[in-house]
Amino acid sequence: LQLARSTSKRKEIVLRAALGAGPFHIIRQLLPESLLLAVIGGVCGLVLAWWGIYGLRAIGPDSISRLSQVTVNGWVLGYTLLLSLLVGIVSGLLPALQPSRFDLQGALREHGATNSGGKSRAHSFLVVAEISAATLLLVGAGLLLKSFWRLQSVDTGFDAAHVLTAGISLNREKYMKADDRRTVFFNQVLEHVRSIPGVESVGMISHLPFGGRGVNLGFTLPGQPQITNDEDRLRAELRIVSPDYFRTMSIPVRYGRTFTEQDRNVAIVNEAFAHQFFPDRTPIGQRLQIRVKSMEVEVV
Secondary structure (H helix, E strand, C coil): CHHHHHHHCHHHHHHHHHCCCCHHHHHHHHHHHHHHHHHHHHHHHHHHHHHHHHHHHHHCCCCCCCHHHCCCCHHHHHHHHHHHHHHHHHHHHHHHHHHHHCCHHHHHHCHHHHHHHHHHHHHHHHHHHHHHHHHHHHHHHHHHHHHHHHHHCCCCCCCCCCCCCCCCCCCHHHHHCCHHHHHHHHHHHHHHHHCCCCCCCCCCECCCCCCCCCEEEEEECCCCCCCCCHHHCEEEEECCECCCHHHHCCCCCCCCCCCCCCCCCEECCCHHHHHHHCCCCCCCCCEEEECHHHCEEEEC
């Protein structure tokens, strides 16, 4: 916009040059104005960034790590200042250096035709650049919307309609080292929520699907030698759920059964796990040696 605006001031710049003003005098006139506008634009951008970050922190999910610590830091301030100064200098220098390329006498004698031709070329260049940038943005936005639309139709394996989730954070000193106390607490929560009118089913899970967090677990398949080096173990994500979790999330069980209240040291694996690690046999009844407390679990 600054470059487009400068083409309308070309007659004034040519006239000043014809009266003896050198490039330095013209730059001294145009540069402060362009720098001021660029710095004001940078400040407005920082204000919008600050408001945007505040809004994202207010509506962002808790699963995004350290979201509350996101802020505009010194690097962003320095980059914005540098970019604002650079844009201001470029948009101020280019119009000031243009008179040296023109025939001043011809420009003054035929300022109408000469100005129109110069403005036409400059405007054509700026219009082409603007349309090109707008086209790129439009294509990118279209592809983003298309990807978002296709993601909405992807089968996630569960039904999240009419499902309400809530996070629970227990006191580490009071509960983390007391398995029995933690189990009693969770069972009481489940019973309390089940008694709420309108609730059809209640389940618990340690980490929500697609929640951005999880536990990567090392394990050994049956028939394989015991692996002492943790880096050489096979790995898969681990989630701990209550027996009614699958019914609550409408997750179908392809083979075998779901959990019961009496189960101990049993596991349910998904189809991707079964295809990768048991391609030629059924996973039901197989035993996995996992790293946690050297525990052996049976796939049900």
